[in-house]
Amino acid sequence: MKKKTTIHDISRALKINSSTVSRALNNSPRVSQKTKDLIQKKAAELGYQKNILASNLRTNKTNTIGIIVPRISRNFFSSVISGIEETAYKAGYNVVIGQSLESFEREQQLVSTLLSNRVDGLLISVSMGTTNYDHLHNFKNNGGPIVFFDRPIVMGDTPNIGIDDFDASYKATEHLIKNGCKDIVHFSGFQKIELYKQRMQGYITALKNHNIPIREEYILESQLSEADGIELAKKVLSLPKVDGIYSSNDTAAISAIQFFKKEGLKIPDDIAIVGFNNDTISAVIEPGLTTVNQPDVEMGIIASSLLIELIKKTIESPAEHSKTLGTELIIRQSSQKRK
Amino acid sequence: MKKKTTIHDISRALKINSSTVSRALNNSPRVSQKTKDLIQKKAAELGYQKNILASNLRTNKTNTIGIIVPRISRNFFSSVISGIEETAYKAGYNVVIGQSLESFEREQQLVSTLLSNRVDGLLISVSMGTTNYDHLHNFKNNGGPIVFFDRPIVMGDTPNIGIDDFDASYKATEHLIKNGCKDIVHFSGFQKIELYKQRMQGYITALKNHNIPIREEYILESQLSEADGIELAKKVLSLPKVDGIYSSNDTAAISAIQFFKKEGLKIPDDIAIVGFNNDTISAVIEPGLTTVNQPDVEMGIIASSLLIELIKKTIESPAEHSKTLGTELIIRQSSQKRK
DNA sequence: CTGTTAGCGCATTCAG
DNA sequence: CTGAATGCGCTAACAG
Numbered sequence: 001m002k003k004k005t006t007i008h009d010i011s012r013a014l015k016i017n018s019s020t021v022s023r024a025l026n027n028s029p030r031v032s033q034k035t036k037d038l039i040q041k042k043a044a045e046l047g048y049q050k051n052i053l054a055s056n057l058r059t060n061k062t063n064t065i066g067i068i069v070p071r072i073s074r075n076f077f078s079s080v081i082s083g084i085e086e087t088a089y090k091a092g093y094n095v096v097i098g099q100s101l102e103s104f105e106r107e108q109q110l111v112s113t114l115l116s117n118r119v120d121g122l123l124i125s126v127s128m129g130t131t132n133y134d135h136l137h138n139f140k141n142n143g144g145p146i147v148f149f150d151r152p153i154v155m156g157d158t159p160n161i162g163i164d165d166f167d168a169s170y171k172a173t174e175h176l177i178k179n180g181c182k183d184i185v186h187f188s189g190f191q192k193i194e195l196y197k198q199r200m201q202g203y204i205t206a207l208k209n210h211n212i213p214i215r216e217e218y219i220l221e222s223q224l225s226e227a228d229g230i231e232l233a234k235k236v237l238s239l240p241k242v243d244g245i246y247s248s249n250d251t252a253a254i255s256a257i258q259f260f261k262k263e264g265l266k267i268p269d270d271i272a273i274v275g276f277n278n279d280t281i282s283a284v285i286e287p288g289l290t291t292v293n294q295p296d297v298e299m300g301i302i303a304s305s306l307l308i309e310l311i312k313k314t315i316e317s318p319a320e321h322s323k324t325l326g327t328e329l330i331i332r333q334s335s336q337k338r339k
Numbered sequence: 340m341k342k343k344t345t346i347h348d349i350s351r352a353l354k355i356n357s358s359t360v361s362r363a364l365n366n367s368p369r370v371s372q373k374t375k376d377l378i379q380k381k382a383a384e385l386g387y388q389k390n391i392l393a394s395n396l397r398t399n400k401t402n403t404i405g406i407i408v409p410r411i412s413r414n415f416f417s418s419v420i421s422g423i424e425e426t427a428y429k430a431g432y433n434v435v436i437g438q439s440l441e442s443f444e445r446e447q448q449l450v451s452t453l454l455s456n457r458v459d460g461l462l463i464s465v466s467m468g469t470t471n472y473d474h475l476h477n478f479k480n481n482g483g484p485i486v487f488f489d490r491p492i493v494m495g496d497t498p499n500i501g502i503d504d505f506d507a508s509y510k511a512t513e514h515l516i517k518n519g520c521k522d523i524v525h526f527s528g529f530q531k532i533e534l535y536k537q538r539m540q541g542y543i544t545a546l547k548n549h550n551i552p553i554r555e556e557y558i559l560e561s562q563l564s565e566a567d568g569i570e571l572a573k574k575v576l577s578l579p580k581v582d583g584i585y586s587s588n589d590t591a592a593i594s595a596i597q598f599f600k601k602e603g604l605k606i607p608d609d610i611a612i613v614g615f616n617n618d619t620i621s622a623v624i625e626p627g628l629t630t631v632n633q634p635d636v637e638m639g640i641i642a643s644s645l646l647i648e649l650i651k652k653t654i655e656s657p658a659e660h661s662k663t664l665g666t667e668l669i670i671r672q673s674s675q676k677r678k
Numbered sequence: 679c680t681g682t683t684a685g686c687g688c689a690t691t692c693a694g
Numbered sequence: 695c696t697g698a699a700t701g702c703g704c705t706a707a708c709a710g
Contacts, residue, residue: 018697050455050688062392073412073414078412116388117391117433346703357703361703362680371679398704686705690700694698
């Protein structure tokens with residue numbers, strides 16, 4: 001590992017002061033083109049590479065934005081990340097990714113190290129285990145701006161980028177009803193999470209508006225684990241009659257469907273699932289399944305653009321910049337009316 | 340964003356020299372416990388947080404290791420990453436992840452920014468598009484140690500952590516033969532990649548050893564894309580007789596299976612697939628499928644431990660530390676003999 | 679065991 | 695437009 005060339009090496013070789021060299025290499029307008037050319041040529045010749053560590057220390061910025069997601073292997077999140085990366089790279093930012101694995105401790109840990117590493121801003125979809133937001137307040141106070149995505153959080157004027165879960169859920173449930181379903185199970189998630197509350201409400205409201213009674217046994221709450229999915233599947237089988245499932249809980253739903261298959265059981269003819277607008281779903285599901293398509297890459301792009309604007313302070317009131325993205329129902333194959 | 344407290348603030352408050360403060364906070368053995376306690380108490384009181392940027396500049400280390408994978412959404416890689424993260428965190432290292440998306444340019448870019456950001460070492464599974472290793476040589480010369488994983492590369496004494504692809508492939512093919520298959524298709528990958536060459540050889544050798552003729556039409560090479568998988572599926576259907584498929588190309592295989600299903604076609608009764616020891620496979624595959632289980636999390640742990648040892652220079656000859664991990668066939672459900 | 683001194687490499691004052 | 699001087703916050707020599 002040979003010694004790196006610094007601006008002083010260039011400075012010495014050219015007998016130009018190092019500050020001018022620094023300015024030239026940062027393309028400052030206050031250096032003549034002539035000397036700029038000279039310096040850039042010499043820099044290339046000596047194989048100069050800026051020491052970002054020093055630069056960061058000096059400016060107290062890192063040109064890096066932090067991303068925290070529950071789990072990168074979830075297709076939705078890796079798509080969002082792609083969107084974020086594209087936008088960030090174009091704007092000259094690097095990106096560092098952390099996964100909370102739905103653990104609060106781990107999320108706190110991650111936020112703390114991102115803070116220590118002076119990322120300029122944070123994009124986060126909070127973990128299910130998160131019970132308070134002290135770590136995020138701390139980041140905002142000592143670090144930089146935050147933008148929430150996918151899982152909306154109310155925290156002062158911090159912006160949220162997400163979908164209208166109530167609306168998507170309502171549409172999904174209504175789709176089943178319009179196809180003749182009456183006994184519709186809802187796979188739900190942890191009710192402390194706003195997103196699942198909203199989805200639940202969408203389901204309930206759709207039933208109400210169509211004069212279908214709401215039955216508690218048909219609302220199955222579970223965590224995002226595979227084991228949970230199997231439990232759900234068993235519960236479904238124990239119910240008197242089920243002609244549709246509306247799931248707002250991807251992981252559990254996949255697992256449940258697998259269980260149905262493995263047992264050689266017939267899966268209800270029409271299922272709507274929120275969130276599977278990706279490869280995984282088409283692998284898992286039967287033809288005839290309907291899904292709610294939520295914009296993933298787009299969500300990343302929007303969240304990331306917004307964060308960068310906030311970092312650069314080119315916008316004023318962040319709260320106004322929360323955004324709700326549209327969703328649409330995707331019918332994988334023509335689903336015929338029942339009954 | 341209020342001003343951060345530095346070691347000098349503590350120094351002043353306690354009338355202890357700042358270098359002693361620094362030592363105390365780094366838990367140096369050369370400071371008495373008494374003053375350590377004093378300093379730590381004060382630090383907590385003032386809400387001190389070390390400025391890692393400054394520390395990094397001074398030590399010219401970042402306690403961070405870089406990971407480059409083709410794509411984080413591929414289940415195999417996200418599992419490897421989990422393994423890496425666990426090990427790294429335990430050893431006090433942070434981790435930054437980049438995805439090359441199988442693009443050479445992008446990989447070069449990533450290596451370059453990781454180098455600029457002075458990561459202490461690099462774990463990489465090279466992209467399929469990678470045509471030379473100049474960027475990696477450069478990293479080794481100016482950055483730090485490298486450990487390859489999953490996709491073996493011959494580059495001086497740089498260690499490789501992977502599986503024995505030939506052996507795994509041989510076992511998989513032989514498994515089909517022993518179950519009565521004679522007309523076995525091989526889904527292969529880009530033959531410039533050592534891994535796919537090895538797997539191809541395993542397939543060929545198994546056939547030879549069992550006196551089954553090798554037919555070129557039964558060897559189907561493709562890239563790792565979904566469209567490719569559909570092509571493969573069509574080719575399979577055009578062959579006179581197929582009673583088994585051995586795939587060493589996950590992505591294409593999933594896609595092909597989906598195509599078979601969608602068309603309502605029967606999937607050959609027994610299929611062996613390399614690499615699907617994860618959630619995805621059980622979602623996609625039919626009961627009766629056999630897979631080669633390759634250790635993913637374990638691979639991450641081993642690669643990461645090795646890299647950290649190399650960074651700390653606690654081992655001498657890296658070349659000797661390449662490692663080949665064992666694989667095993669997993670039969671998802673008892674597959675009955677055919678014919 | 680603790681203090682003194684001196685930078686790491688860069689970017690930003692302030693002069694001129 | 696360019697130069698001189700200063701320090702970001704920390705750690706590593708080298709003393710004592």
